[in-house]
Amino acid sequence: MNSVQTRSAERALSGGTWLIVCGAMLYSILTVTPLMAKHTAEAWDWTAPILPLVVDAAVVIVVKLDDVLARLGGHGGRWPIVLRWMTGLMTLALNTADSALKKDLVGVAVHSVAPLLLIVTAETSLAYRRAIAAAVAALEAKQAAERERREQAARERAEQARAEAREEREHAAQLAREQREHEARIAREQAEREERQRREEREARERAEAAEREARERREREREQREQERLRHEQQARQRAEAEQRERAEQAERERREREERAERERAALLKRGPAEVKLPEDEARRIVAAAFTSGLSVRQAAELCSWSVGWVSARYAELRDPGAGGAELAIAGN
Known part of the structure; x- marks a missing residue:
């Protein structure tokens, strides 16, 4: 059981x-x-x-x-x-x-x-x-x-297996010793031949290294001369590019000031008209609204200048406040 x-x-x-x-x-x-x-x-x-x-x-x-x-x-x-x-x-x-x-x-x-x-x-x-x-x-x-x-x-x-393994290890160790002695003798002879060969190769390598060193030093001097020449040319080119960049920046700044002055004059001209007696065309009304927005006039004042409704002017003001709609100065300058 x-x-x-x-x-x-x-x-x-x-x-x-x-x-x-x-x-x-x-x-x-x-x-x-x-x-x-x-x-x-x-x-x-x-x-x-x-x-x-x-x-x-x-x-x-x-x-x-x-x-x-x-x-x-x-x-x-x-x-x-x-x-x-x-x-x-x-x-x-x-x-x-x-x-x-x-x-x-x-x-x-x-x-x-x-x-x-x-x-x-x-x-x-x-x-x-x-x-x-x-x-x-x-x-x-x-x-x-x-x-x-x-x-x-x-x-x-297990004890019997260990005894047999021990005998096999001893026999293998004896064979390994004999093999090592034979290999050591062969290795000594080979080492002597290799030592002679390495000595000859080392002398040849030293001669080749000396020649290579002289050639490398000559190439290094030539490379340094070419590098100095290249740096001098690059410095001159960089100086010319910086001068041209400054000139372009000054030209762009002059053009920007001219555009601002022209836009300012146009805004002033639009605002000097005073209240419109009749409803102006939409394009002209948009320019007046943009000028009024830039000058900080209220929605009602802008509506009086173009004779359009306060709601329509408020919608245009909202468009001008939107960064994606474009600034008032660009609206005036483009017309």
Whole structure:
């Protein structure tokens, strides 16, 4: 039997035991409560279920602790046995007392079934659990011995493999030493030949480097002369470009001032007309509005100058305030 089967048997035993215990407890409460009610003062009838509950609670404690001790392989001594039998006999006495007082032998036999089954189940389940625990311990011991045997065999095989590997390493080391000695001899001879060749190559390289150094120095002098000539030409070209740029900037500044002066004169001319008597054409009205906006006149003043509505002039002012619509000066200068 493996561990899975053992756990399945333990679950079946535990489930069956608790099913019998719960059934016996319920049956005992239903049977003993009327008896206790008859022998209790009328004002205290409500305490009738307490005694069967207390006795059944003791039964639950005994069954549960016996289960735990059996799993751990322990033994509680004499007192658990006394408590187990005492609670079982109390349950038996309480369940059969009413029928015994009535001299009803059939009732005594019927009401003794559940308590006797509870007593025997508690003892049997404890014995089963101890037997299962002993069987599991024996199985574990057997498995541990088998593992130890396999581990010992594995250690012996590993030791043998290590011994064989050690012998192979020693043999390989001997061959390697001989190979190294042979290679060292060949390497010395090769090193001597290479040293002679390197010495000859070094002398040739030194001669070539001296010639190359002289040629490089000559090229460096020529390059420096060309670089100085190039820098001189670039400086002259940069000076000419800066002079031309200054001239273009001065010319652009003069043209900008001229445009501003021309736009200012045109704005002044447009604003000097005074209020228009009739509604001017739209192009001319737009120029007047742009001039008024640039000069800071109010919307109403601009409307009087062009005889257009205040709403139309307000819309043109909004367009002029928009950076994408173009400035007032550009509007005047373009016309």
